[in-house]
Every structure is written in C-alpha cells, then in structure tokens.
Amino acid sequence: MSESQTAPRPLAAVAMILTAMALMGLVDNYVVIIAETAGLWQFQVIRSAMALGMLIALARWRGMRLRPRRWRPVIARSFVLSCGLMIYFGALAVLPISEAVAGLFTAPLFILLLSIAFYGQRVGALRLAAVGVGFVAVLMVLRPEAGQVGWLTLLPIVSGLFYALAQIATREWCGGEAAQTLLFGFFAAMGLWGLVGLGVLAVFPQPVPEGAAGFMVRFWGQMSAAAWVWTIAQAIFSLVAVALIIRAYQLGEASFIAVYEYALLLFAVFWGYVLLGDRVGPVALAGIALLIVSGAVIALRGRRALDQPPQS
Numbered sequence: 001m002s003e004s005q006t007a008p009r010p011l012a013a014v015a016m017i018l019t020a021m022a023l024m025g026l027v028d029n030y031v032v033i034i035a036e037t038a039g040l041w042q043f044q045v046i047r048s049a050m051a052l053g054m055l056i057a058l059a060r061w062r063g064m065r066l067r068p069r070r071w072r073p074v075i076a077r078s079f080v081l082s083c084g085l086m087i088y089f090g091a092l093a094v095l096p097i098s099e100a101v102a103g104l105f106t107a108p109l110f111i112l113l114l115s116i117a118f119y120g121q122r123v124g125a126l127r128l129a130a131v132g133v134g135f136v137a138v139l140m141v142l143r144p145e146a147g148q149v150g151w152l153t154l155l156p157i158v159s160g161l162f163y164a165l166a167q168i169a170t171r172e173w174c175g176g177e178a179a180q181t182l183l184f185g186f187f188a189a190m191g192l193w194g195l196v197g198l199g200v201l202a203v204f205p206q207p208v209p210e211g212a213a214g215f216m217v218r219f220w221g222q223m224s225a226a227a228w229v230w231t232i233a234q235a236i237f238s239l240v241a242v243a244l245i246i247r248a249y250q251l252g253e254a255s256f257i258a259v260y261e262y263a264l265l266l267f268a269v270f271w272g273y274v275l276l277g278d279r280v281g282p283v284a285l286a287g288i289a290l291l292i293v294s295g296a297v298i299a300l301r302g303r304r305a306l307d308q309p310p311q312s
Contacts, residue, residue, distance in 0.1 A: 074185045
C-alpha cells in the first residue's frame, strides 16, 4: 500500500463506520419480514451462498487470498462467531431489534470479564464500574420482569457472550489472518449451520407456528417476494458493511473507532421506528444510552492501559 492509503484519516474512518452501522441497522430490522415465510436455517443457507459467491468473485478479481494460514484457529473462531450470530438472528425474529442489538453489545462487558478470568488482565475500578453499569443498562433494555425471565429474555445476552469469545479469538488466535479470510470463514460457518439445521428438521420435523414465530423450526418455507428482496439485501449489505468496517479500522485508531460501533444501537432504534413503527420506551432508551457510555469507557480505558508503560 502507498503512504496515502495507510495514512490515518479519522474523519473518513468515522464516516465509514457510521455508514456500516446504518446499513446493518436497516437490513436487520427486516429479518422479521424474512421470518414470516422463511426458516432460519433456509435463510442462512441462501444468504451465505450469495455472500460466499460474491466474496469469491471479488477475491479472484482483486487477487486476494482466502485460504487460512492456520486452519484450526480460523475454524474455531468461525464456529464461535457463527454460534453468536445464529442466536442473534433467532432473537431478531421474536424480539424487538433494540433488545436483540442491546444483548449483542454486551460483548465488551464479557470481553473484559473473560480477559480477567483467562488472560490475567488487570483492570482498574473505573472499568469494573463500567461493567456494572453496562449490566444494569442491559436489564433496563430487556426489562426482565419478576417471574418472566425465560430463554427468550436470555437469547440476546448469550449472543453477546459468543460474540465476545469471537472477538478474543480474533485477537489471540487469528492475528496473522487476512480480513477476507476471516469473513469467508464466518459465512461458510453460517451456511454450514443452515445445512445442519435443515438436516435435523428433515429427520425430526417440528410443528411450525404461523409467521415469524415459526422461524427457528420451519424447514423450508415458500419465501415471499419481500423475503427474497431482504435476503439478497442481507447478503449484499453485510459484505459492504464489513468491508467498510475493515477499511475504517485501517484508517483510524482501533479504540477510537470501536466506540462508534455503538451507533448500531441508535440506528436499529431509528430504523425500527421509521420503517416498522416500533417504539422504545424511555427506560429502554436510558438503558441504551448507559450501555453506550459503559462500552466507550471500557474501550477507551482499555486502550489507555495498553499505552501506559509498565511500572518498574
């Protein structure tokens, strides 16, 4: 790359990350439309096939390497990340998008806790307090009333845990891999999950509720025209969004850019209200604001801790 390509451009990086979050917030709102007539496993097979085809064509055109340098770490990361995102897509069909996205963005909280538990990372009181604030924020968004905490309430938080594990795997296991290699592994894993789910449902068919409620147990539905449109949009927009995210991290400092990923929460609420009429109450909005603040504190204080020289 030339010097102009690698020179820091923070404003351009912010514009790219915000565009990516806006695209993701838009298409994820329409998973509930896809879920009306398609099955989760069917959707992932079709979406992954489209995305992998476009990625292979792009790699051949640009001469990009897709083969992993080390297969096992990439396979392990792809498995963990795909688990989290499969749970996330399942939650999108049965929960408001604000709740599903808020659960996914518990990942920074889990990253910090897992880093303490398994990598011996030392953290200060401010970041520990941010974890506590973030947990309270998630409760404000998900609103688990007494006696009504069930698996649906926990789905978004479980997706955040798996997403955190994948983020750690990206840093600790796959540091030498190209971004397009990790992207290919992710979509391949999502497609394999789809095939496994279809195989299980073929052998053990389940009663399928009408509409979006049957998303996770529907074998192969007759997709509506709208479902096809938004499945194609999911494949295209996700590739574009990830490409923008990768470029943003090339142009800006990582902890600075990571804070702007929380814009996905705001875009999800905005698009849900504008396009689908979904309303978010004041308590949930306050929870989203607190979650953004806690995540920003964790990211920025974590970067500061890395920049400080060790004490003699």
